[in-house]
Amino acid sequence: MNNDILVVGSVAFDTIENANGCAKRVLGGATSYASICASYFAHPSVVAVVGTDFTAQDKAPFIKRKINLKGLEVKEGKTFHWGGSYDKDFNTAITKFTDLNVFKDFKPVLSKEQQNIQTVFLANIDPELQLSVLKQVKRPRIVACDTMNFWISSKKAALLRVIKQVDVLFLNETEARQLTGIYNLISAGKWLLKKGVKYVIIKLGSNGSMLVSEEGIAQLPPYILEHVHDTTGAGDTFGGGFTGYLASLKSWDNLTAIKRAMMIGNVMASFTIESFSVKRLASLTKRDIDKRLKEYTAMLKF
């Protein structure tokens, strides 16, 4: 066992407006947040595509975090670019534009080396592509998967085929309800367990996260912040931290490990939301992380 983690999905530019200001064409995309976050616990290897407009400066956060970019394909054209704005409460992101550009024809092709990576994080992409990745990996030990409302409504059958093969599924409240047709989150989680997921993780935004599994259910609070700068990427950070932490464990398939992974996800997401893009997330020290983990566990001590 090594602690490599394969992260497959989007590397993108984001243009964001919110109550704290705006950020133009900054590094974004689920794979960026997830792999940079995972890098604090494991060795991420990325499968993604960018355009020829993606510069060395855009790559810098990945390089700094020693992320394997051999699988970052550079294709003639422009990088995926999302534009959106948030109301002052970060409750809803309003999409202004989605220029898929080179991402439109993204077909993840894993190198031999990547096919042997045992921890797989399928960031939010078309479930058909997630299935193609699962066909390529040879001996996965942990498969974690994220998704979004768009795929639930447009590719539900494919998504359910993915779900059959995953150990950990991340969804937010709305997605869990949309996918299962069940309002109660625990009941929704149990429905997903029947579909083959081992650990269902429901992301509760500013209320932390919930676990539904055969071994037990749990709800863990967030790491509380008074000032939130931008919530873009918080969920991807959660998933990357969660899965990266599991990749570092010899024995990951138990309630204690999963709850610790949730704690890591909650705490790491608190860094992401302190800045636009990966600015804060990519520049952490072990000390920064340990401090918050300590504060978090102290908060939950009686």
Added chain:
Amino acid sequence: MNNDILVVGSVAFDTIENANGCAKRVLGGATSYASICASYFAHPSVVAVVGTDFTAQDKAPFIKRKINLKGLEVKEGKTFHWGGSYDKDFNTAITKFTDLNVFKDFKPVLSKEQQNIQTVFLANIDPELQLSVLKQVKRPRIVACDTMNFWISSKKAALLRVIKQVDVLFLNETEARQLTGIYNLISAGKWLLKKGVKYVIIKLGSNGSMLVSEEGIAQLPPYILEHVHDTTGAGDTFGGGFTGYLASLKSWDNLTAIKRAMMIGNVMASFTIESFSVKRLASLTKRDIDKRLKEYTAMLKF
């Protein structure tokens, strides 16, 4: 120090419709839930008013829980009766009728004995009445106070005068934002600290509760239930359990005690929502409570 607790507010009948059925003219009111819950940790003494239609059977849960009812005034007329319904998700209660009846002229008058009780829970009533109670109590050691949107919009000045004198203030998210005009809950909490509250407790419904204080902030998850029968009285139960637990402590004014009180509130509320009225809440054993507290702390262990 003894562990008496004064609970002032409404004892009422509720008529409720929700997805699980309906309950007609069952025991309700903030003071019923709060005092019955507090009775597991302290000795509640009630100040409330009911009509001549309030029977021995209606009193039975109080008697069973050894609650002091000397302050339960019986007035010619009918008992306060609230009717409402919930959508299937318990997100919003729709009031169908509010027959205040004898409660309309409720003027809390404390007996000599009650004036000396050192722990005071001001359930959700007109802040002018809460002020009159605070004038009557002689040497309060702990003053906790609940309120609601109605008083925030109609009697804000009086409510702010109450707040100056309370140690613990309970509000839900919407009320905290409404009272302070601040969206971020921690910032809203800090605003309330400046107004004189020592511990601001924001009730988060199915997401547990949050503490804002000079000593620290914390967010604690709920005790998770898959099946919720009826949420009426959950907040009052939380407040009663919280304050009743503090009443039982020699040293209550510290972060550890307050966090334990939050845990007690969260766990006790989980019993209330398992039935209509106080049916479940009034028939607990120490074993029932200890089991859930144990499960709760186990959930938060890493």
